[in-house]
Amino acid sequence: MGVSSVYHDYSSFHNGTSFSDAFDNFNKLSDLNVIEKLWGSYYYYMANDLFATGLLFFLTHEIFYFGRSIPWMIIDRLPFFRKWKIQQGKLPSEKEQWECLKSVLTSHFLVEAFPIWFFHPLCQKIGISFHVPFPKIKDMLIQWAVFFVLEDAWHYWLHRGLHYGVFYKYIHKQHHRYAAPFGLTAEYAHPIEVALLGMGTVGIPIVWCLFTRNLHLFTVSVWIVLRLFQAVDAHSGYEFPWSLHHFVPFWAGADHHDEHHHYFIGSYASSFRWWDHVLGTEAGPKGKTEREAAKQSNSEKLQKKLL
Structure with a gap:
């Protein structure tokens, strides 16, 4: 042994x-x-550290992805929650849920499982620690915040690029099969898209460690869980009075991403609203109204300056 x-x-x-x-x-x-x-x-x-890390990351992904998705599947079957459904009346059927589940599981086992087993040697090579004790909570909080901000930027630009021409037709179109998303659809995507967007989640911590030589595997594990929760919740299709963006205005949330699926364009960011707001790519009538209002306001300010 x-x-x-x-x-x-x-x-x-x-x-x-x-x-x-x-x-x-x-x-x-x-x-x-x-x-x-x-x-x-x-x-x-x-x-066996290599096997232990591989198994840990695979089980963490499966347990927390489906652990977060299943409650939304239950909510979809409870009439009490219908009043908070964003796209009223557009509930996923059992057939759609089942087809999505099969596709996601296939992706998990045939696309995502394989590289997981090479993660521990990579950690050893670039200096990601897995030893105890863990780093200070302050350090981990800073790193999680940085990862969220950088992943959001990666997701915005890559996602926006996937909506152009052949990239949409042959890659991203699969993810848009469901115009009214539900929890399980968070990772319902073409294998190439899964790999590209996954680079934002896993690649950013790797690059951080290459520059700082300061990262722990536990920090990465928690970051992946937080990112999974964000992705699944963004696809839930529900807007509650207690949804996070009501308390943190720049948080994206389900209403932001649901607009993207509903209108097939705009609202490209994952976690935050600032990229879409600044660059004028918010989806739907609300985004259009806000852009027109901002344009009108800027026009009036310019006129006042000229006078």
Whole structure:
């Protein structure tokens, strides 16, 4: 059996073969919190860091993607929530849900699963740590914020580009099969699109680490979960009084992305509204009205200056 390098000193550990035994060992370390102890116990128990990271990332993706999607599937079947449905009356049928599920699972196992198993060697090569203890929460918060901002920029420009000519016809059109999106459709896309947009989610942390040499695998794991939640919620098709953008005005949310699916163009960003607002690409009648109002306001200001 191999030995994980997740921790620097196993001299006080007793022998054991179960995860419980591993946790007992880590639980004696007073300098680690409970999450760090569980993380260390997992890697120690697996005794193969490459396999442990691959399995961890694959299961994290599947559990949190479907764990976030299934509640929306249930909501679609409950009449109580219909009043908050953005595109009224356009509920996905069971057949549509099933067809989407099959396509997403195929993508997960045939497109996304393979490169996951090479992630740990890449981490070792570029300096992404997986050891315990974790970095300070302040450092992780800063990195998550940076990742959200940079991924949003990547998503905006790549997504906008995918709406041109052959890129839309042969790649992005698949994602627009459902004009009224639902949770599962977040990753219903052509394999090329999955890979390109996935580069924003995984590639940005990699580039960050190349420049800073300061990144932990736990930070990347949480970032992926947060990004999954954002993507699934944006495709939910529901606008609630408690939706996040009511409290954080620049957050995109479901109403922003639903407009994109409804009108097939505009509102290209993933997490925030500023790119679409500044560049005048907000979708739908509301976006058109706001652009016309801004144009009129600028015209009036110019006239006042001339007078």
